[in-house]
Amino acid sequence: xxxxxxxxxxxxxxxxxxxxxxxxxxxxxxxxxxxxxxxxxxxxxxxxxxxxxxxxxxxxxxxxxxxxxxxxxxxxxxxxxxxxxxxxxxxxxxxxxxxxxxxxxxxxxxxxxxxxxxxxxxxxxxxxxxxxxxxxxxxxxxxxxxxxxxxxxxxxxxxxxxxxxxxxxxxxxxxxxxxxxxxxxxxxxxxxxxxxxxxxxxxxxxxxxxxxxxxxxxxxxxxxxxxxxxxxxxxxxxxxxxxxxxxxxxxxxxxxxxxxx
Amino acid sequence: xxxxxxxxxxxxxxxxxxxxxxxxxxxxxxxxxxxxxxxxxxxxxxxxxxxxxxxxxxxxxxxxxxxxxxxxxxxxxxxxxxxxxxxxxxxxxxxxxxxxxxxxxxxxxxxxxxxxxxxxxxxxxxxxxxxxxxxxxxxxxxxxxxxxxxxxxxxxxxxxxxxxxxxxxxx
Numbered sequence: 001x002x003x004x005x006x007x008x009x010x011x012x013x014x015x016x017x018x019x020x021x022x023x024x025x026x027x028x029x030x031x032x033x034x035x036x037x038x039x040x041x042x043x044x045x046x047x048x049x050x051x052x053x054x055x056x057x058x059x060x061x062x063x064x065x066x067x068x069x070x071x072x073x074x075x076x077x078x079x080x081x082x083x084x085x086x087x088x089x090x091x092x093x094x095x096x097x098x099x100x101x102x103x104x105x106x107x108x109x110x111x112x113x114x115x116x117x118x119x120x121x122x123x124x125x126x127x128x129x130x131x132x133x134x135x136x137x138x139x140x141x142x143x144x145x146x147x148x149x150x151x152x153x154x155x156x157x158x159x160x161x162x163x164x165x166x167x168x169x170x171x172x173x174x175x176x177x178x179x180x181x182x183x184x185x186x187x188x189x190x191x192x193x194x195x196x197x198x199x200x201x202x203x204x205x206x207x208x209x210x211x212x213x214x215x216x217x218x219x220x221x222x223x224x225x226x227x228x229x230x231x232x233x234x235x236x237x238x239x240x241x242x243x244x245x246x247x248x249x250x251x252x253x254x255x256x257x258x259x260x261x
Numbered sequence: 262x263x264x265x266x267x268x269x270x271x272x273x274x275x276x277x278x279x280x281x282x283x284x285x286x287x288x289x290x291x292x293x294x295x296x297x298x299x300x301x302x303x304x305x306x307x308x309x310x311x312x313x314x315x316x317x318x319x320x321x322x323x324x325x326x327x328x329x330x331x332x333x334x335x336x337x338x339x340x341x342x343x344x345x346x347x348x349x350x351x352x353x354x355x356x357x358x359x360x361x362x363x364x365x366x367x368x369x370x371x372x373x374x375x376x377x378x379x380x381x382x383x384x385x386x387x388x389x390x391x392x393x394x395x396x397x398x399x400x401x402x403x404x405x406x407x408x409x410x411x412x413x414x415x416x417x418x419x420x421x422x423x424x425x426x427x428x429x430x431x432x
Contacts, residue, residue, distance in 0.1 A: 031321075045406035045416070052408040059321025063350070134350040138320055141353055141432045149407060151385045215385060 007191060015188035017071045018091060019198060020132070021081075022234050023120075024064035025092035028082060029242070030113060031057035032249050033100060042103055049149055053110070056142040063135045083253035087236075087243050094233035095178035097242040101171070104157055104164065108171035110150035111215070116182050117143045119207035120199070128196035151215045158219025169221050176224040181231050182208065273305040273341075277313065280339040284331045287324045288411045291370040294328055298358025301349045311341045314349040319412035356413075356431045367429055368395050373417065375431040392428050394419035404428075 034054035041047035065078035076084075096113060100106050121143055124136035157168040183205040192198035216223050231239070252259060269275045281303075282295045294300055294315075301314040313332055317325045329346055336344035356375035359367070364374040376390035389404040399421030406416040407430075414427045 045408070048406055048408040048410070048416075052412050055321035055323070055412055056319055057321070059317070059319060063320055134353075138350050138353040142319060145407070145430075145432070148385060148387060155385070218385070 012191065012195070013071060015191045016129070016197065017068055018188055019192055020064055020068045020071060022091040022093075024061045024068055024081075025090045026096050026113070027057040027064065027117075028061035029090070029092040029245065030096035030110075031055070031061060032245055033096065033098075034110075036100060037106070046103075050106075053146050053149070056139075056146065060135070060139045060142070063138070067131050067135065079253070083250045087238055087246060089236065090233070090238065090242060090246070091236060092233050092238075092242075093178065093181060094231040094239050094242075095175060095182075097233070097239060097245055098175065098178065099241055102167060104167035104171040105174065107150050107153045107157060108168065108175050110146065111154045112172075112175055112179055112212070114143060114147040114150050115211040115215075116179075116204070116208050118147050119204050119211065122207070123199035123203060127198065132197065147211075154215060154221070155219040158216070158221040165220065168219065172216070172221055173224050177227045177230050180227060180229050181234055184229060184232070184234065186235070269303075271305045273308075273311065274303045276339055277303045277305075277311050277336060277341065280335045281313070281332060284328070284335055287327045287331075288413075289367070289370070289372065291366050292363050294332070296360050296363030296366065298354065298360065298363075299328065306345070307343075309340060309342045310345070311336060312345045312347060314347050316349045316354045318354050322412050324411075354432075356429060359429070371395050371426060372414065373426060373428040375429045390431065392417055394422060394424070395426055396424050397422040402426075 031054045034050045034057070037047070037050045038054075039047065041050050061082070062078055065081045068081060069076055069078050093113070095109060098105075098109060118140070121136040121140040125133055125140065127133040127136065154168060157164040159165070160168075183201045185201040189198060189201060193200050213223060231237070233239075233242075269278060278295070278300075281300050282293050284294045286292045286294055286297055286299075289297075297318070299315055299318070301316050302312075303314075304312045306312050313336065315325075315329060315332065332346055333344055359375065367374045373392045373395050376392065391400055392402050393400050394402050394417075397419060399419055401420040402417050403420060404415060405418050405425065409416045409427055409430075413430055415430050416425065417428045418425045
């Protein structure tokens with residue numbers, strides 16, 4: 001018997017599908033959350049910023065869902081994947097389904113995620129999966145823009161008034177427990193690393209952590225202590241907020257199946 | 262830089278390039294999709310068959326689907342019965358691909374053309390590029406918002422003539 005267990009094609013396909021859905025759903029759900037702010041952001045400039053970022057994220061999700069649809073090979077289109085899957089089929093990080101809250105919370109959520117996507121997409125550009133590498137390269141340009149926006153705001157809030165500082169610090173602390181699952185390595189992740197498709201989690205964590213430290217320092221904010229794992233959105237276990245978000249996002253397709261523009 | 266000159270290999274391809282040069286961008290109608298560098302390649306694959314590679318500016322740009330439809334219609338009108346439009350993501354679109362003619366047209370239309378070259382991808386503070394006002398040419402301008410009315414634009418204001426204007430972002 002061979003020492004290393006042979007990986008079946010089915011296992012590889014399942015791992016790739018799961019990974020691409022994680023990336024797609026994280027972008028899609030945050031895109032939907034930011035879309036809720038249309039007409040509600042504190043100023044028109046921030047309204048535009050949120051809307052533009054939302055659009056980029058939904059665009060990235062489309063590219064990724066189209067890829068997921070091909071990997072799955074079940075004739076489920078990108079739209080069907082977005083609008084007809086249930087809560088437990090979604091693989092997004094629990095961080096991005098958190099409600100909008102005040103402006104500090106919106107910015108903190110965005111920054112924690114932007115730093116993650118920036119690190120991840122940089123490394124995914126070298127993926128052995130050409131399609132994934134192409135999507136990462138395209139998305140990276142947009143993510144850099146998002147990161148400058150959210151990072152710039154976090155510094156202004158943290159290093160601003162006493163009120164904005166306190167709110168920014170509180171937001172970072174509230175959202176911190178949701179960041180642990182970004183680096184929660186599963187068997188399927190290790191398989192994809194062996195195949196050269198995904199970068200090792202440890203590399204993503206190191207890159208993310210360096211960005212976080214740099215910006216928090218400039219923002220005069222404190223990095224919260226490490227907390228034990230509590231959330232597993234990437235495995236389909238979500239907070240109560242995702243169901244409401246999906247009910248809103250999927251309403252039209254659920255009520256009028258196959259409705260088109 | 263993609264231009265007709267270095268990509269036309271057959272008369273059919275020249276016809277197709279000419280047809281696509283007539284298609285205006287839905288958001289910035291003064292520019293054609295060729296000026297914007299969205300048409301990555303055109304390959305004649307048969308007597309009346311043609312393949313066109315299109316790239317999106319931003320992955321979520323809502324104009325992408327409209328442009329694709331316009332390209333199919335224009336190619337059919339130009340005599341290609343079975344045109345094939347494919348999406349090209351590599352290399353990703355860059356504002357550097359805007360043609361010289363495109364930059365002139367943008368300016369005349371009142372949108373400042375993109376600056377060139379992007380700084381370090383991870384730098385948090387990037388000084389906003391010096392953008393000349395498309396109305397009065399003054400370089401005394403300031404950034405109002407990094408995001409604008411479409412994904413590809415930012416908002417600026419001229420401190421000399423006091424007019425706000427749009428700047429075509431550099432990516």
